[in-house]
Amino acid sequence: MRPFSVTVPESVDEAVEALARWGSEARVIAGGTDLLVELKEDRRSPAVLVDISRLDGLREIRVEERAGARGEDEAESVGEGDVVWVGALATHAEVASSPLVRAAAPLLADACAHVGSPQIRGRGTIGGNMCTASPAGDVIPALFALEASVDVAGPRGVRSLGVESFFVGPKKSALAPDEIVLGVRFRALGPEHVSFFRKLGQRKSLTISVVSVAFAARRLGPDTFEDARVAFGAVAPTVVRARTVEKALGGKRLDAATARYISRLAFRDVMPITDIRGSQAYRQEMACNLLYEGLLGLLS
Ligand SMILES: Cc1cc2nc3c(=O)[nH]c(=O)nc-3n(C[C@H](O)[C@H](O)[C@H](O)COP(=O)(O)OP(=O)(O)OC[C@H]3O[C@@H](n4cnc5c(N)ncnc54)[C@H](O)[C@@H]3O)c2cc1C
Structure with a gap:
């Protein structure tokens, strides 16, 4: 394995700056469950790892926008059509056990519950699953069925793209080398x-x-x-x-x-x-x- 250094940005802007500075020599690392295997097998040999795991803002799972007015007793619940946000650093274990995701998108919670083992689910993130872009990635079919969109940050700001256009080939995404995935959003399913x-x-x-x-x-x-x-x-x-x-x-x-x-x-x-x-x-x-x-x- 080629020696590498690790930089730990404190903000999304710092992460993007590091990627822009190091270009093709840099690689983002989140949970490391895919990337470390690639490093060990010399399938990738970056000089710098940009460790985004401290960007706690990217871990959030929340209702981003309500589809309609709620009674006081329902204020905390999720309703059909509400826009749900899942941050890229949310782990499979967190998504699988999130009451919000279980209510709004049980298929996504189930997909995350089917990934690997408890150890892998505890470290692996949904952003990492997407960025590996394997056709066999378990999170991705659920995101397609939810018609999710993906937010991506780069030196030119934040852009949003439909999940289908994010994946362009086997292990290939539309992400530029100086961009990171911030998270995904989708409309909550309802009781029907x-x-x-x-x-x-x-x-x-x-x-x-x-x-x-x-x-x-x-x-x-x-x-x-x-x-x-x-x-x-x-x-x-x-x-x-x-x-x-x-x-x-x-x-x-x-x-x-x-x-x-x-x-x-x-x-x-x-x-x-x-x-x-x-x-x-x-x-x-x-x-x-x-x-x-x-x-x-x-x-x-
Ligand atoms: C034993 C084992 C079993 C597994 N089983 C399954 C399984 O059953 N189903 C399944 O789908 N997968 C499985 N995986 C693959 C892996 O665990 C998942 O794909 C996981 O979600 C990857 O997330 P991560 O945070 O560990 O990604 P990392 O390894 O940190 O990163 C993966 C790739 O994505 C990039 N990246 C990560 N996050 C971002 C971001 N926010 N923005 C930009 N780039 C980013 C990295 O640069 C890297 O190229 C398994 C892996 C192992 C080792």
């Missing part, structure tokens, strides 16, 4: 919404996803849904929305047979590769099956 996150790995826990799926929709009746948002992980160069599936679900009455039919439309939305974790054909089949199981769960 249903959602789920499911993941298939090579074993039950401490496993990278072979396929994952995140789903959110509004329930119109016991077996009817609208505004479905379906995102698959690990079956394309980036996480993908399954638009064919989403369209087919809109307003249709679901039973086991229609759920099966619609789940198999996912074949049209995914384009997996064969790698050490699974073949293309296996991933395609499993993507359809994961979705089918999830849809059945909503009907029972």
Whole structure:
């Protein structure tokens, strides 16, 4: 491993300045669960690590904007359409156990609860998961299904981009080398919404996803849904929305047979590769099956 120095900025501006000063020689470190593996294996060899872990402002999880007026007894609760902010340094453990996230976006809390082991969830951050930009990153499908946006700070100020445009390829994001991710925002789901996150790995826990799926929709009746948002992980160069599936679900009455039919439309939305974790054909089949199981769960 190449020797490196560590700088610990006290503010976002200082972090951005350090990145601008050191250019391609610098690398941000948050929880270090991805980056330290890369350093040990000499897949990256920065001269300077910009350790952002002391930027406590980036750890916050809060309601940023209320969608409507609340009674006094509801002032602390989150309601449908409220804008929720999750800071980039929030760890998977913090997001998974946050009452606010559990109420506003249970699929995101579930996705974080499925990451790695307790140790990894205690250190790994949602910003780090996004910036690694792996197509198998577990947080990312949930953010797609929530139609989240990402705030990024750089020398030119703060910009906000839709989560789909943040990911541009396998392990490639739209982040410039002198930018850091501040956090994500999304609209809270409401009592009429249903959602789920499911993941298939090579074993039950401490496993990278072979396929994952995140789903959110509004329930119109016991077996009817609208505004479905379906995102698959690990079956394309980036996480993908399954638009064919989403369209087919809109307003249709679901039973086991229609759920099966619609789940198999996912074949049209995914384009997996064969790698050490699974073949293309296996991933395609499993993507359809994961979705089918999830849809059945909503009907029972
Ligand atoms: C044993 C093990 C098991 C794992 N299991 C899973 C799993 O089940 N599911 C899963 O999705 N992942 C898993 N991971 C991967 C990893 O834990 C997650 O991706 C984690 O969220 C990374 O966050 P971090 O804070 O540790 O990132 P770091 O390692 O600190 O950083 C990762 C990358 O993001 C950049 N970065 C970090 N934060 C920012 C920021 N705010 N702005 C700009 N750049 C930033 C860094 O420069 C680096 O390139 C696992 C890792 C290990 C070692």
